[in-house]
């Protein structure tokens with residue numbers, strides 16, 4: 255086994271050509287084997303095997319800076335940079351992250367998780383290198399999906415004009431999670447089919463020779479070359495028009511070509527785009543056939559490609575089906591996704607009502623502004639989006655939606671702790687920033703029945719912007735429809751008021767039962783609506799029990815508990831005891847949701863312990 259002997263990129267560089275080919279075969283086997291046990295982002299990594307090996311043959315990631323976009327395709331990089339043995343812990347609590355983490359290794363240049371920032375980060379690094387008179391190469395590795403995000407164009411716009419030596423590698427597999435969308439994707443498809451251009455450039459470069467003089471002539475003859483190229487291949491690439499040297503398209507599974515083109519890009523010493531064609535899922539037939547399913551997959555049987563755990567229903571599925579039903583009832587209802595059709599449960603809607611389904615690419619800010627335009631002209635747009643990705647749209651929510659009080663509906667999926675994706679993906683902010691937005695209503699279903707009902711209210715009863723937020727996964731034991739009141743009392747009690755919203759109410763109810771066994775009578779209030787907040791019921795309850803505990807899986811500053819406390823203070827009153835259980839100032843790591851809730855004391859046991867500590 256060659257892979258076993260790879261402990262650092264130096265070992266990769268020392269391999270013969272034939273050994274390197276074998277390494278790629280072993281890496282694919284390793285990926286399928288490991289990810290089948292832990293789950294993870296398989297298809298993108300399978301597609302990037304040769305590209306990552308080539309990067310480690312040509313560059314030195316200990317000093318050169320390799321900036322991953324999204325970072326879900328970093329597994330091979332991790333395996334080649336001394337972290338092979340940690341793969342059994344991939345995406346688990348305290349284990350190896352599925353994304354680049356500088357705290358894990360100096361080879362991880364920058365944190366990643368959200369798409370489209372790599373060119374901007376890389377340009378920042380390149381500027382730092384130049385100003386500090388240092389000498390290393392900066393590389394942004396961005397997928398064609400991530401290239402649908404507006405931020406990527408801000409980076410390219412600035413980088414192309416800067417003249418700053420920088421390499422942007424475009425890993426083009428025609429796929430985002432679902433097939434890629436948009437005009438840029440079409441432009442890339444056209445480029446993919448003109449390999450002759452790469453060969454012309456290669457010939458031209460070879461004709462000048464590899465000497466220092468030849469390279470100088472190559473660099474300085476840029477204009478002549480461009481003129482010849484324009485005659486032979488009319489129509490330049492967008493990248494060239496933006497000031498980059500464009501190399502490609504290159505077969506991303508041909509190691510020799512990859513190493514050649516990367517070396518060449520390095521020597522050019524200017525802004526370069528290397529366009530690499532890859533196949534998502536390459537080498538594992540199940541993933542090649544269905545790259546969407548293997549983009550991010552739960553543990554599976556490598557022999558059959560079947561997921562081990564039976565698929566359970568989820569909030570996302572219930573949302574998607576309910577929205578389709580409501581849209582069939584009212585022709586104004588439209589669905590918008592930012593490249594998350596499957597994850598947000600919108601596939602059924604997309605198939606049933608394709609003319610009212612809009613996948614805008616990884617463009618959350620655009621999605622919100624487009625929804626605003628739709629709402630202004632009489633449609634009822636629903637933007638289904640993961641909580642942490644909605645952070646990208648903050649100003650659009652205020653400027654384009656809230657200021658005009660437009661009826662845009664946000665279906666905020668993955669609200670709260672999400673689990674194995676970790677730091678970058680937890681929805682720990684939406685319960686803080688959405689209620690702050692003027693005119694915004696924020697509804698918090700605790701189960702499927704409530705989600706269906708609240709979505710209907712959001713669409714047809716409530717005016718202005720409305721968010722319905724729900725977590726990753728499924729409902730818990732609490733399945734009643736608690737009714738339409740903004741706050742409902744689920745359990746009477748006299749010693750303390752326990753407050754929560756969403757599925758965390760399950761933990762609170764469990765805690766209340768345990769407290770009763772221990773002689774403490776806890777009143778349980780469930781917030782169906784966290785904005786605007788209804789104060790009457792809360793005030794009455796806490797005035798009676800004198801003690802208040804609020805449980806949330808959000809950051810502490812500005813959380814619902816703090817807002818309740820502020821509201822009471824405004825009334826000139828405060829509870830004798832106020833216990834706020836949340837994520838505090840910390841960024842929650844990866845792990846199962848149960849493990850994370852345990853570690854923050856947000857589970858029933860943690861709630862009981864806090865109450866006993868404070869109330870005894």
Ligand SMILES: Cc1ncc(C[n+]2csc(CCOP(=O)(O)OP(=O)(O)O)c2C)c(N)n1
Nearest residue numbers: 298367368369397398399400429430431593
């Ligand atoms: C801001 C943001 N929105 C959505 C996502 C979810 N997401 C993760 S990977 C991905 C597709 C990326 O496609 P591409 O960059 O082409 O990489 P590939 O998986 O094809 O290798 C999406 C939509 C994200 N990570 N960040």
Ligand SMILES: CC(=O)[C@@H](O)[C@H](O)COP(=O)(O)O
Nearest residue numbers: 324326367550597668675726
């Ligand atoms: C890399 C990325 O951002 C997505 O693939 C994300 O991991 C999806 O998460 P879910 O598994 O919750 O859909």
Ligand SMILES: [Mg+2]
Nearest residue numbers: 397398399429
């Ligand atoms: Mg892609």
